[in-house]
Amino acid sequence: MKKAKSLRLILCLILVAIELVPIGVVITNSFKRDIDIWARGPFYFKPTPKSYSAVLENSDFRLALKNSLIVATSSMAVSVFFGSMASFGLVRFRFRINTFLIFLILMLRMIPQITLALPFYILFRNLGLKDTVMGLAVAHTSFNLPYVIALLLPFFASIPKEYEEAARVDGCKPFSIYWRIFFPLAAPGIVVAAVFAFLMSWNEFLYALVLSGPRSKTAPIVVNAFLGQYAPLWGQLSAGATIMLIPVFAITLGFQKYIIKGLSSGGLKG
Amino acid sequence: MFVFPALIVIFAISIYPVIFSLYLSFTDRTLLYLRAPKFVGFSNYSNVVSDKLFWHSLKLQLSFMLFAIPLELFVGFLVALLFLKDFPLCRLLRSLLMLPVFILPVVSGLTWRLMLQPGYGLLGSFFNSISLGPKSWLADTKYAFVTVVLQDIWRMWPFMFMIIYAGLSSLPSEYLEAAQIDGAKFWQQIFHIIFPLLRSVMTMAVLLRMIDALRVFSEVYVMTYGGPANATLLLPLYIHKQAFEFGKVAYASAASVFLLAVSLALSFYLVRASFRGEVS
Numbered sequence: 001m002k003k004a005k006s007l008r009l010i011l012c013l014i015l016v017a018i019e020l021v022p023i024g025v026v027i028t029n030s031f032k033r034d035i036d037i038w039a040r041g042p043f044y045f046k047p048t049p050k051s052y053s054a055v056l057e058n059s060d061f062r063l064a065l066k067n068s069l070i071v072a073t074s075s076m077a078v079s080v081f082f083g084s085m086a087s088f089g090l091v092r093f094r095f096r097i098n099t100f101l102i103f104l105i106l107m108l109r110m111i112p113q114i115t116l117a118l119p120f121y122i123l124f125r126n127l128g129l130k131d132t133v134m135g136l137a138v139a140h141t142s143f144n145l146p147y148v149i150a151l152l153l154p155f156f157a158s159i160p161k162e163y164e165e166a167a168r169v170d171g172c173k174p175f176s177i178y179w180r181i182f183f184p185l186a187a188p189g190i191v192v193a194a195v196f197a198f199l200m201s202w203n204e205f206l207y208a209l210v211l212s213g214p215r216s217k218t219a220p221i222v223v224n225a226f227l228g229q230y231a232p233l234w235g236q237l238s239a240g241a242t243i244m245l246i247p248v249f250a251i252t253l254g255f256q257k258y259i260i261k262g263l264s265s266g267g268l269k270g
Numbered sequence: 271m272f273v274f275p276a277l278i279v280i281f282a283i284s285i286y287p288v289i290f291s292l293y294l295s296f297t298d299r300t301l302l303y304l305r306a307p308k309f310v311g312f313s314n315y316s317n318v319v320s321d322k323l324f325w326h327s328l329k330l331q332l333s334f335m336l337f338a339i340p341l342e343l344f345v346g347f348l349v350a351l352l353f354l355k356d357f358p359l360c361r362l363l364r365s366l367l368m369l370p371v372f373i374l375p376v377v378s379g380l381t382w383r384l385m386l387q388p389g390y391g392l393l394g395s396f397f398n399s400i401s402l403g404p405k406s407w408l409a410d411t412k413y414a415f416v417t418v419v420l421q422d423i424w425r426m427w428p429f430m431f432m433i434i435y436a437g438l439s440s441l442p443s444e445y446l447e448a449a450q451i452d453g454a455k456f457w458q459q460i461f462h463i464i465f466p467l468l469r470s471v472m473t474m475a476v477l478l479r480m481i482d483a484l485r486v487f488s489e490v491y492v493m494t495y496g497g498p499a500n501a502t503l504l505l506p507l508y509i510h511k512q513a514f515e516f517g518k519v520a521y522a523s524a525a526s527v528f529l530l531a532v533s534l535a536l537s538f539y540l541v542r543a544s545f546r547g548e549v550s
Contacts, residue, residue: 005357012352016363022381022424023369025392029384037384042392082276089272101273103541108284110537112485114506115526118513119287119294121301142283145276178272203374205488206506210514220376224492227380234384241377252372256365259432 026245029238037234051235052243061240064222068244070133071218072201075140079197083148084190088178090149091156092164102153109146116142117210124211131213139207144197151196155189156182192258195251202247219244288530295524301517314524324525326500327508330415334504335483338422339476345423346430347472350438351460353431364435367428375425379489382421383408411501414494418502421489430475437471438464470543477540484533505529 029037031047055061086105090098120139121130129135159182167177183190208218223244226237252259295314297307318324349367353360370378385393388405398405407413445467449459487506490496496503496511503511509529513522 005355008352008355008357009359012349012357012360012363015349015352016366019367019370019424019428021392022378022385023373025385026377026381038387038390041390042395078279082279085272086276093272098273101277103545105280106541106544107534107537108280110481110533110540111284111288112506112526112529112533114485114487114509115291115530115533116284116287117510118519118523118526119290121513122294122299122519123287123290138283141279142287145279146284149276174271199372203372203376205374205376205491206510209488209491210510220374220488224376224380227492237380238384241374241380244374244377248372248374249369252368253365256368259368 023245026238026241029234030242032235032238034231034233034235038232051239055236055239055243058222058236060217060225061219061222064217064219065243067133067136067212067216068202068219071136071140072198074134074137075144075201076194076197078137078141079144079148080190080194083145083193084152084183084186085178087149087152088156088182088186091153092182105146105149109143109150111142113143113206117206120207121210130211131216133216135211136207136216136218137201139211140201140204144200147200148193148197151193152186152189155186159185188258192255195255199248199251202244291523291530292527294520295527297520299520299523301513301519307520310520314521317521318525318528323500323503324508327503327505330501330503331484331505334415334419334422334486335480337419338426339479339483341423342427342430342479343472343476345427346432347434349427349431350434353435354438367431370425371429371432373425375488376492378421378425379492382417382424382489383493386417408494409498411499414498414501418490418493421493422483422486425489426479429479433471433475434468437468441467474540474543477536477543481533481536481540484529484536 028045030051031049032045033048033050036044036046090102090105116139124130124135124139129138163181163185164177167181172180203220204218205220205224208221212218212221219240223237223240226233226240294307296309296311298310298314299307353364385391386407388394388398388407394407397407407417441464445463446459449463454462485506486504487510490502490504490507491510494502496507505525506529509522509526512518512525
């Protein structure tokens with residue numbers, strides 16, 4: 001029995017080690033200089049923070065990081081605000097149309113981004129939203145809002161009906177029932193929804209590629225641009241990528257308990 | 271009353287754009303607004319259907335899904351079995367396996383591109399040193415597609431693992447114990463107990479991955495940009511290229527309506543399955 005255990009341990013250790021190689025590659029390369037990466041081969045490693053200082057001094061990257069933060073935060077805030085209300089309404093008030101609406105919303109979160117990117121491009125240009133941070137936040141809300149609604153449905157559904165009835169007897173209006181009772185009770189779900197919405201927006205590339213410009217570039221775009229046309233700046237690219245990965249890994253490891261729920265609500269974007 | 275504001279937002283930023291895209295697909299609108307678009311009926315659709323490149327990228331899209339998803343399912347399933355009984359460090363290792371799933375697709379693609387660089391990439395120089403394969407993997411029409419699929423498998427088998435593991439650990443352990451007492455062999459347990467019990471979980475996971483695979487874009491964009499010689503031009507990249515490189519927005523809309531239809535059909539199936547799960 002003991003033997004079987006250590007065999008499993010060793011197998012899994014090897015497996016995880018192999019699986020994490022690419023992540024190790026980004027992180028180690030972020031501590032190399034661009035020139036060392038292509039001149040000295042993969043195994044030369046003398047850590048230096050030079051690529052980080054180069055990236056952090058790069059005003060393009062700093063702006064992009066700021067844009068990424070603004071876009072992700074505002075899309076998250078809007079999605080959670082409208083989404084939690086809608087989710088509450090869909091679960092707590094039994095109208096016949098609700099089943100249909102839930103069905104529709106669950107399906108809408110599956111629209112491929114490229115399908116929306118084309119009309120967004122033309123509509124945004126007409127509305128003057130192209131190359132604005134706000135435009136990108138709007139585009140990201142198109143996948144975050146249905147996602148937040150879908151994720152919160154079971155959270156609101158699991159709150160016992162007695163709370164609602166007690167509040168109503170005490171003369172609470174529907175909106176304060178939602179805001180004073182259900183919102184706090186569903187807080188764990190709301191935090192999860194917020195965090196995943198942030199993450200999806202943070203990781204997003206296609207809308208940023210199509211809809212942003214010099215003013216509203218987000219960090220993934222700038223990280224990719226480090227490849228350049230002539231000499232690939234792999235060191236700076238890896239440093240930028242590693243910075244982008246910090247919140248991703250913090251969230252992934254911090255919210256493990258909810259990950260399965262988050263994933264099966266369709267929280268994956270290419 | 272609570273639902274209404276969200277519905278307005280959803281209508282404005284999802285449903286209306288889809289309708290607008292549908293409208294575009296019947297016009298001759300180009301990326302640059304040169305003149306008022308004319309209504310051209312179904313000619314964009316018939317052009318898409320008669321475009322060899324469209325069929326080529328559809329074929330690539332299907333083979334991408336056909337190779338990546340079953341392999342991810344297979345690996346994820348095996349590893350879930352491996353993790354089924356507790357052993358030291360198992361929780362830590364399990365959480366480390368989640369990292370690739372959430373990594374930025376762009377970063378994943380770029381890292382693979384770095385690793386595959388012929389002279390100085392980790393994999394590239396390794397394969398060179400054992401003199402295997404071409405010098406430049408991503409520039410070779412045969413291997414570029416394989417590496418794109420490999421990248422996806424690397425990133426997404428832990429997704430399958432997590433879903434299957436969650437399903438497995440929620441199974442009542444009596445089933446397996448009873449089978450063991452009855453003397454069922456290991457593979458008999460798998461085929462007669464685990465598979466039937468996990469069928470709905472696995473169906474959901476595969477459907478989710480299929481829908482997700484239909485939107486694969488950024489990884490491939492940064493790895494190969496659909497090249498070399500269109501060898502990795504998956505459908506979303508094909509549409510992107512038609513619209514933003516060649517400016518044929520209306521044409522691209524027609525192709526994207528097709529992609530949308532497939533996605534919605536799959537997600538209809540998925541949502542219906544999950545509705546049934548909630549009922550029973």
